[in-house]
Amino acid sequence: MAEILTSAQMRAVERAAIEAGRVSGLALMERAGAGVVAAILETWPALAAAAVPPCAVVLCGPGNNGGDGFVVARRLAARGWRVATYLLGTPERLPPDARAAAEAWLATPGARALPATALAAADAQDCRAGVVIDALYGIGFHPPLPAAAAQMLATAQEIARAHPAGWKRVAIDIPSGLAADAPPPAPLPPGCDLVVTFHREKPVHAALRAQGVPVVVADIGL
Ligand SMILES: NC(=O)C1=CN([C@@H]2O[C@H](COP(=O)(O)OP(=O)(O)OC[C@H]3O[C@@H](n4cnc5c(N)ncnc54)[C@H](O)[C@@H]3O)[C@@H](O)[C@H]2O)[C@H](O)CC1
Ligand SMILES: [K+]
Secondary structure (H helix, E strand, O other): OOOOOOHHHHHHHHHHHHHOOOOOHHHHHHHHHHHHHHHHHHHOHHHHOOOOOOEEEEEEOOOHHHHHHHHHHHHHHHOOOEEEEEEOOOHHHOOHHHHHHHHHHHOOOOOEEEEHHHOOHHHHOOOOOEEEEEEOOOOOOOOOOOHHHHHHHHHHHHHHHHOOOOEEEEEEOOOOOOOOOOOOOOOOOOOOOEEEEEOOOOHHHHHHHHOOOOEEEEOOOO
16 A cells, blocks of 8 residues: 655655755656646547547646646647636746746647636537646645635536536646545535546545545656
């Protein structure tokens, strides 16, 4: 049974690797984003093989979880997907690694990088298959969930419900609104179809799996 790390232990592992010069925060973010994309394509091969490029709606939060979302957006767009990101906050206030990831995404030709207030379920009605990606909050989250974030997650559920056969809901690291180090409330808030975390599971993941939520642990070289 792989060990479970608390959020503080995870940060310590990350910090030690960065301070030892083995890796940068931005490289970890890039590996995290690549791990999320790999998990999506392995979980739903039909999306990878779709004749019509799938869509991705990426909800990006104010921190490095949001930064992971920008890496995922850029990598899916590079595979020909139709991608739009919605940022809760402003690029200027992102932490450095997330800002760099946002700028790399913004430099992508045709990148649709929108504010959170622009998110509407109608955005995706002409797209029959894709993923809604929750990159709002990860291990840095402490309840309660801000109303603006809750509204984005509710819209994401509407998008996925519009084409239930084709749209999947993916949470980066942790479904936003849940604390990393505590068991989630029962019943869970509106679900997600896949959670992709990094390096090791945190306490919340064991409980999510016990409630039937698939959890993939992506190796990010730590
Ligand atoms: N740990 C690793 O090895 C890696 C982590 N990555 C990703 O980074 C996030 C953690 O990022 P962080 O910036 O610390 O926090 P979040 O993005 O989870 O949260 C953003 C920000 O939001 C603020 N906040 C927290 N709770 C609330 C609240 N209730 N209301 C409003 N605002 C809130 C708080 O200030 C946070 O800083 C991790 O999950 C991974 O996705 C790396 O990319 C890869 C390696
Ligand atoms: K998340």
